[in-house]
Amino acid sequence: MTYIVFEENEDMKHEINEKTLIVKDCSETFETIYEKEYFPKELTEEIKQANVLLIPDYIKREDKEGYVFPECTQEFLEYVKDNGSDNLIPDIAINDGDFKKLELHSASITIATFVVTSIVLPIMINLVSNYLYDQAKKMHRDKKDVSARVNIITTEDGKKSKMISYEGPVNGIEEALKSAAKDIFKDDSQEN
Numbered sequence: 001m002t003y004i005v006f007e008e009n010e011d012m013k014h015e016i017n018e019k020t021l022i023v024k025d026c027s028e029t030f031e032t033i034y035e036k037e038y039f040p041k042e043l044t045e046e047i048k049q050a051n052v053l054l055i056p057d058y059i060k061r062e063d064k065e066g067y068v069f070p071e072c073t074q075e076f077l078e079y080v081k082d083n084g085s086d087n088l089i090p091d092i093a094i095n096d097g098d099f100k101k102l103e104l105h106s107a108s109i110t111i112a113t114f115v116v117t118s119i120v121l122p123i124m125i126n127l128v129s130n131y132l133y134d135q136a137k138k139m140h141r142d143k144k145d146v147s148a149r150v151n152i153i154t155t156e157d158g159k160k161s162k163m164i165s166y167e168g169p170v171n172g173i174e175e176a177l178k179s180a181a182k183d184i185f186k187d188d189s190q191e192n
Contacts, residue, residue, distance in 0.1 A: 019168030021176045023184065026163040028055075029155050030115055033093055038067045040095035050091035051120050052080065054112040059102065067094070068102040070110035072135070077112075079131050080124075088120055109135050109170070113151040115161075121154045121181050128152075129174035136170050143171035152177070156185045 030053060033039060038056055040047070047053065054077060056067035073092070080090045092099075092112075109132060116124050128150055136146040150173065152164045164180045166173055 019172050019176065020166070021168075021180055022163075022165045023180045024163055024165075026153050026161040028115060028153050028163075029158055029161050031158065033115060036093070038098065039093050040098070043095060047091050047093060050089045051117045052084075052088060052090040052124060053115045054090070054092045055115060056094060056100075057102075057113060066100060067098070068100045069094075069112050071101050071103040072109060073101065073112040076131055079134075080127050083127060083130070085123055088123055107139070107141070107145075108147040108149060110149040111151075113153065115153045115155065118154050118156045118185065121152070121184075122178075124152065125174065125177045125181060128177065132170045132173060144169050146170045148173055150177070154181070154184060160185060 030048075030050075033053060033055055034044060034048070036055075054069070054073060056069050059065060059068055069092075077090060077092055080088065084090065111128060111131075114124070132146075132148050133143055136143045139146060147168060148166070148170050150164075150166045153161055154164065155161045162184050164177060164184075166176050166180075168176070
């Protein structure tokens with residue numbers, strides 16, 4: 001496992017009380033992920049069983065670049081496996097040798113971007129919210145005093161995808177994600 005650590009300087013500020021929620025069309029699907037350069041082709045059949053798939057982000061900073069996961073990715077994946085329902089099949093789109101972790105050392109918790117089928121999206125929203133609430137407790141902070149960043153790509157019928165992006169206080173995430181997920185593909189079905 002490789003760690004990429006960036007220390008935040010004192011000039012960086014966290015606007016915890018501000019909330020951003022964006023829902024937009026997205027071209028990523030499970031099928032497009034299987035074709036990515038980081039995807040472990042030797043694990044294709046195993047990973048194709050997943051209906052929740054954590055994917056890395058590409059970063060380029062100064063002399064470091066590559067595919068990385070947020071620092072809490074392994075812990076989050078284990079949380080989902082331990083607390084999810086039998087219908088939930090989570091996995092990660094990288095092999096162990098290529099896993100790189102980005103540590104920012106801040107009061108913001110970043111969840112790895114993940115692709116999820118629309119059927120299990122409500123379950124994942126609850127798990128993300130509960131995980132973040134637990135993390136705030138571990139930090140001995142109130143949910144309103146910890147910020148979170150989450151990107152969820154949800155697919156319907158494996159053809160259409162939408163990305164839900166949330167950045168803001170942990171205490172507002174569940175309501176925001178549930179609001180965004182409600183009828184997320186409704187406009188698409190009316191166009192057809």
